[in-house]
Amino acid sequence: MPKTLKVAFPEKCVGCEMCVMEAQRQLTKIGLEGALIRVFRNTNTKMGYIEYSLEIDPRISNLDVEKIQKICPKGVFEIEEIE
Amino acid sequence: MKQGKPRKILSIDLNTSEYEVKSFEDLDNYIGGVGLGFKLMEMYYEKNPLILAVGPLNGLFPFASKTSIVLNNDGVIEDIYIGGSLSLRIRYGGLDAIVITGTAETKTVLDILNSSVSFRTQNEDPDTLGLPGKRSVTKIEENKVLLGGYFTTPEHYLEKEFAEKNISGFVVTGTELINITDFDKYEELYKKILNRKDELSVIEGTYPSCSNCPIGCGKSKTGEMGGNVLLHSLVACQYADKIYTDVGVVFSCLNVLGYNYTHEDIEFLPKLIEQTLRRIS
Numbered sequence: 131m132p133k134t135l136k137v138a139f140p141e142k143c144v145g146c147e148m149c150v151m152e153a154q155r156q157l158t159k160i161g162l163e164g165a166l167i168r169v170f171r172n173t174n175t176k177m178g179y180i181e182y183s184l185e186i187d188p189r190i191s192n193l194d195v196e197k198i199q200k201i202c203p204k205g206v207f208e209i210e211e212i213e
Numbered sequence: 214m215k216q217g218k219p220r221k222i223l224s225i226d227l228n229t230s231e232y233e234v235k236s237f238e239d240l241d242n243y244i245g246g247v248g249l250g251f252k253l254m255e256m257y258y259e260k261n262p263l264i265l266a267v268g269p270l271n272g273l274f275p276f277a278s279k280t281s282i283v284l285n286n287d288g289v290i291e292d293i294y295i296g297g298s299l300s301l302r303i304r305y306g307g308l309d310a311i312v313i314t315g316t317a318e319t320k321t322v323l324d325i326l327n328s329s330v331s332f333r334t335q336n337e338d339p340d341t342l343g344l345p346g347k348r349s350v351t352k353i354e355e356n357k358v359l360l361g362g363y364f365t366t367p368e369h370y371l372e373k374e375f376a377e378k379n380i381s382g383f384v385v386t387g388t389e390l391i392n393i394t395d396f397d398k399y400e401e402l403y404k405k406i407l408n409r410k411d412e413l414s415v416i417e418g419t420y421p422s423c424s425n426c427p428i429g430c431g432k433s434k435t436g437e438m439g440g441n442v443l444l445h446s447l448v449a450c451q452y453a454d455k456i457y458t459d460v461g462v463v464f465s466c467l468n469v470l471g472y473n474y475t476h477e478d479i480e481f482l483p484k485l486i487e488q489t490l491r492r493i494s
Binding site (some may be wrong): 142144145146147148151155158159160161162163164165168169170171173180182185201202203204 | 272273275298301305340345346347361362363387388389390391392393396400403417419420421422423424425426427428429
C-alpha cells in the first residue's frame with residue numbers, strides 16, 4: 131500500500147528544513163524551487179516565541195517518505211498508508 | 214593561472230536606489246564567506262560597504278548555514294556571522310555576496326529576489342515581502358536586527374550599519390536550483406557529513422535551528438564573531454570545526470561541487486586573507 135507523510139507534531143518543528151532538502155535531493159534537486167515540503171515561520175506569535183508550520187504537497191507519496199521522516203531531528207512526521 | 218568559478222556579486226547603491234550584478238572571474242582564491250567578504254571590502258572600501266557573503270558549501274552541506282557579514286566599524290574591519298535561513302536564500306538566489314553601499318534618503322526595506330532588488334518603504338512589513346517558504350526576513354525589532362524573528366549578531370555593529378544606511382530590513386528570496394554533475398557522489402558525501410553530527414561541540418536542543426542543520430542548539434541565536442578563517446570562508450558553523458577544518462573533508466566537498474581547488478590553495482587561504490586585511494588596514 132502506498133504511503134504518505136503527515137505532519138503529526140508541528141509544535142516540535144525547529145525550522146531546520148532538513149525535510150525540505152531531503153525531499154529535494156530525492157528529486158535530484160538542490161534549492162527550494164518546486165519543493166514538495168514548505169516550512170513557514172508563523173509571524174503572528176509574540177516576539178521571542180517562534181513557531182513553524184509545514185505544508186506538504188500530496189505528490190510527496192511518490193518519494194521515499196520514510197527517509198524524510200527519519201531525517202527530521204525532532205520527530206515532526208508520521209507515515210500514513212493511503213487507501 | 215588556475216581557471217576557477219566566477220563569483221556573482223549583487224551590488225546595491227542606496228544613494229541612487231540602483232543595483233547591478235557583477236561576475237568576477239578573479240576571486241576564486243578567496244573561496245567565499247569571510248575571505249570573499251574581506252576582498253570585497255578592499256574593492257569597495259571607499260563606499261563604506263556592508264557585505265553579506267556566503268561560501269561554496271552553504272545550501273549544499275549540513276552545518277554550513279551561517280552568513281558572513283563584513284563591515285567597517287569606525288575604521289576597524291569586523292567579521293560577524295548570523296545563522297538562520299539567510300545563507301541558503303542567498304545561495305539559492307544564485308549569489309555569492311551582496312554588497313550594500315550608500316545611505317537611503319528615506320528609511321528603506323530591500324526586497325531581493327535572486328538578482329533583482331525592489332526598494333520598499335518602511336511602511337511595508339518585511340514579513341509580507343518575498344515568497345513564503347523561499348524567503349529570509351531580516352528586520353529591526355525593538356532596536357535589534359533579528360533574522361527570522363530570532364537570530365541575531367554579536368555586539369551592535371549590524372544595528373549601527375542599519376542606522377547609518379537608513380535601512381530597516383531586507384528580505385532575500387532564492388528560487389534558483391543548483392546543478393551538480395555527480396549527484397550520487399554529492400549525496401553520499403552529504404550523508405557522510407550528516408552522520409558526523411555527534412562531533413559537533415554543542416548540545417542538541419529544541420531551539421529554532423539554522424537551515425540545513427538538525428541540531429537546534431541554543432548557541433546559534435547570538436551568531437559568531439572572528440575565528441578560523443577556513444571555517445568562516447566556507448561559511449560553516451564554529452561548532453562544526455572538527456569537520457570543516459579537516460582539509461580532506463573540505464577538499465572532497467569542494468571537489469564534488471566542481472571547484473578546482475588544490476590542497477595548497479586551501480592551505481594558503483589564511484595568508485591570503487591576512488595580506489588582504491593588511492592592505493585595508
